[in-house]
Amino acid sequence: TDAAVIPALVIGTGYGGSVAALRLAQAGVDVHMVEMGMAWDTPGADGKIFANTTTPDQRSFWLRTKTKQPLSNFLGFPIDKAIPRYTGVLDAEEFAGITVYQGRGVGGGSLVNGGMAVTPKREYFGGVLPTVNPDEMYNTYYPRANAELGASLIRSAWFESTEAYQYARVGRKHAQRSNFPYVFVPTVYDWNYMEREAAGTVPKSALVGEILYGNNYGKKSLQKTYLAKVRATGRVTISPLHRVVSVTPASGGGYTVFIEQLNTNGDPIATKQITAAKVFFAAGSVGTSKLLVKLKATGALPNLNGEVGKGWGDNGNVMCGRANHMWDPTGKLQSSIPTLGIDNWAAGGAFAEVAPLPTGIETYASFYLSITRTPNRAQFSWNAAAGKVDLNWQTAWKEVSINAAKSIFDKINAKEGTIYRTDLFGVYKIWGDHLTYHPLGGAILNKATDNYGRLHGYPGLYVIDGSLIPGSTVVNPFVTITALAERNIEKIIATDL
Ligand code: FAD
Numbered sequence: 001t002d003a004a005v006i007p008a009l010v011i012g013t014g015y016g017g018s019v020a021a022l023r024l025a026q027a028g029v030d031v032h033m034v035e036m037g038m039a040w041d042t043p044g045a046d047g048k049i050f051a052n053t054t055t056p057d058q059r060s061f062w063l064r065t066k067t068k069q070p071l072s073n074f075l076g077f078p079i080d081k082a083i084p085r086y087t088g089v090l091d092a093e094e095f096a097g098i099t100v101y102q103g104r105g106v107g108g109g110s111l112v113n114g115g116m117a118v119t120p121k122r123e124y125f126g127g128v129l130p131t132v133n134p135d136e137m138y139n140t141y142y143p144r145a146n147a148e149l150g151a152s153l154i155r156s157a158w159f160e161s162t163e164a165y166q167y168a169r170v171g172r173k174h175a176q177r178s179n180f181p182y183v184f185v186p187t188v189y190d191w192n193y194m195e196r197e198a199a200g201t202v203p204k205s206a207l208v209g210e211i212l213y214g215n216n217y218g219k220k221s222l223q224k225t226y227l228a229k230v231r232a233t234g235r236v237t238i239s240p241l242h243r244v245v246s247v248t249p250a251s252g253g254g255y256t257v258f259i260e261q262l263n264t265n266g267d268p269i270a271t272k273q274i275t276a277a278k279v280f281f282a283a284g285s286v287g288t289s290k291l292l293v294k295l296k297a298t299g300a301l302p303n304l305n306g307e308v309g310k311g312w313g314d315n316g317n318v319m320c321g322r323a324n325h326m327w328d329p330t331g332k333l334q335s336s337i338p339t340l341g342i343d344n345w346a347a348g349g350a351f352a353e354v355a356p357l358p359t360g361i362e363t364y365a366s367f368y369l370s371i372t373r374t375p376n377r378a379q380f381s382w383n384a385a386a387g388k389v390d391l392n393w394q395t396a397w398k399e400v401s402i403n404a405a406k407s408i409f410d411k412i413n414a415k416e417g418t419i420y421r422t423d424l425f426g427v428y429k430i431w432g433d434h435l436t437y438h439p440l441g442g443a444i445l446n447k448a449t450d451n452y453g454r455l456h457g458y459p460g461l462y463v464i465d466g467s468l469i470p471g472s473t474v475v476n477p478f479v480t481i482t483a484l485a486e487r488n489i490e491k492i493i494a495t496d497l
Contacts, residue, residue, distance in 0.1 A: 005254050006032050009276035011244045011291070014108020015478050016441040016465030017282030018226035018359075019485035025386055026234035027493045032274065033236060034259055036243035037062070037104030038087050040111060040214065050089065050111075050214025053336070053358060058084040060213040062091035062104045063266040063447045066289050070132030070212070070319070071437055072099065073459075074359070078424045087241065087264045089214050092435075093286060095391040098314065099435045106240050108284060109478065110222040111214050113437070115187040115337050116353060117151035118475035119483075124345070128473050128480065131446040139482055145482035148229075150220045151186040154339050155195070159184075162198055166331035168340040170324065171354030171366055175342045179407060182342050185353070185476075188225075189337045193218040211336035219337070242272075244283070244291065247461070248300040250275045255460065275381045278496075281443070285312065289380045289442025290389040292455075292463075297382035303457030306446040309380035312391065313440050313471020314413040316372030318401040319432030321357070321421035322411060324364045334358045340379055342368075343473075348407025349373030351475055365421055371438070372404035378473050380442055398433035405431075427435070445484075453488045454496075464488055 008024050010017045014034040021031045042047050045061060050060045056067045060083065065082045090112050091102045103109040119142050125134045159165050174180045189206060197207040197218065205217040216222065229238045239259075246258040254277045260268040281288040282474040292310040295301040324330065342352040352370040357363055376397035383390045413419060420430040443449060445468040448456065454470055455461040466481045468488075473480045 002013070005275045005277055006030065007276070008032070008278045008280065008402040009034065009257055009274060010280045010282055012108060012280060012282040012284060012287060012465065013106045013222070013227065014110065014284055014465060015222065015239060015481045016485045017051045017280065018110070018222045018230060018239065019120065019482055020235070020280045020282060020464045020489050021236050022226050022230045023458070023486070023493060027233070029497065031233070031236045033238045033274070034242045034244050034257075035106050035238060035240045036262065037089070037106065037240065038264070039240040040089065040105045040107065047478060048083050048216050048407060050210065050216050053209045053211050056081070056083060057089050057215060058086035060090060061086075061088040063087065064092070068092040068099065070432065071424045073423055073426055074295055076427055085265060087262065087266055091214055097391060097393040097395045097397070098391070100438050101299050101435060102284055102286060102439065106238060107227060110210055111213055112316045113478065114211060114355075115185045115189050115219050116476045117146060117479050119146065119148055119479050120474040122179070122428060124474045126448065129445065129484065130460040131451050131486070132484070134447065136487065137446070141483040143485045144486050145479055146186070149188050149225055149479065149482060151188055151479065152191060153184055153186050155193055158191075159339070160194055163331055163333050164198060164335040166329070167334050167340070167356060167366065168354050170328050171342070172340055172391040174294070174366070174412045174416055176298070178412045180342050180344050182340060183245050185341050187337050187341055188220040191219045192208040192218060194335065202351060206337045207333065209334070209336050209355070209356070209360070234460055246300050247279055247291070247295060249458070253277075255279050260291070272407075273442070280468070281461070281463045282465040285439040285442050288465055288467040292379045292443055292448070293382050293389050295467060301458060301461075302334045305456045306461050310377070311440055311444040311447065311470045312378045312380060312393075313374070313376065314393070314436035314471050315438030315440055315477060316370070316374040316404065317343065317436040317438055318370050318372060318398055318405050319425070319435075320370070320430055322366045322409060322413060323419050323421050324366055325418065327363055328362065329362050329368060330357070330362060332362050342408055345373070345474065349404040352407055352408055353406065353476070368405070370405040370408070370410070371473070371475060372399070374400045374404070376400065377441065395434060402431050402433060408452060418465040421424065438473070440466050440469045440473065441471045444470045452491045462492065
């Protein structure tokens, strides 16, 4: 027990947490970041920090004894395999009706994600964050977020010529032939590095299919952007393998934060207590929602309002594959970083990213992750009997998303004379409707918090991650999460310090 009160404690080291820590430190505030995952700064026995997608091992999954790959089958055969239980980088967290994939470790989701850095079209922003001024977002905070994250577009001449984006060119051709608008999306991958991978002059990451279980070289994860700057301030300490389990008002002011130190088996090996003047919840949509719902229900933070736990959505994620003709091969070599999207949002409520299937063999498959418009929102609640937080999502709610995705792919299949793949998500199953990569909501801005993320009922407690966003960002979410965090922390630093 430490009697000293620290000025600011940040729970989680993903996008929201990294923005908060950097701006607080730059304003002269000492910050302590607590992260339940590993540091991911030390190579394993194979000389690499992260495992390859095709050969998952203990590093790949958070506390599982068998992999749970998003594509569970290939050519009808189950592909999941036994692995040692370990505090690995990708969490496939299971709730009753949905598996929610999340990153675990210093850098949060930036360690595992596809790096697509997409800013929603301005005309849709009012539907994403209705209480936020679009002018300030599009003039100041989106540009700031994109610059700090290092988002940029692929070099056009290289896109058109490289074998590694044959799959995306086929995806574009099919979109064009069915008259769908397509867009190149910026990514946070270092494109010059990828070109050097193709030339064979540097160790490969995107071009050996690294995705989902971490990227060893070219992706600019938060460790290379915000968190590098965080470290350079000298004001921030980061504690990996430490999980926050409770936050409650301290008798002398501020908040007592209860923390468990974990070993790599996921077992608590020590408990610690820190008192902090301000606490920032940045544990991600699921992590922050679970903490707040539990703390309200169990009496640690009873004055949180009734909006806590509500408004959770899956960003309408649904996956599918199409079987192409022999004259449309998608390539043996596929870059793991998607860079093309099919935009049918206005007409059909779907934005589909043309995704890789980096198997190393020619599959003649086109693979897509669609982000769709859906009204369905779920709620987290405290299950006292089981001592855990439940989510009342229903798999059947994905029907809306499947129909939206069909607005694109039924038309393309009809035009091309092709069919859906039925072997990727089980046996004779077309739609990957059991999962999301994009959890959003659970502590909605201007509902559970004020319009800048200050939790109602507790001065000095803030939410600053994807849980502020009501279930959808229309496109991939991390640029919006980062930009909103930039906006909120600027206000908080100006008025609350
Ligand atoms: P996170 O990044 O999830 O960070 C939360 C952190 O808090 C985690 O490190 C977690 O371990 C930690 N934590 C949780 N609970 C606790 C606790 N109790 N104590 C201590 N620490 C805790 N988005 C895009 O925009 N583009 C993409 O291409 C893209 N691809 C994706 C691909 C995959 C496979 C996945 C899983 C996600 C993808 N995303 C993508 C989504 C994106 O990564 C997330 O939206 C983003 O990371 C959320 O940011 P956040 O700050 O809300 O939380």
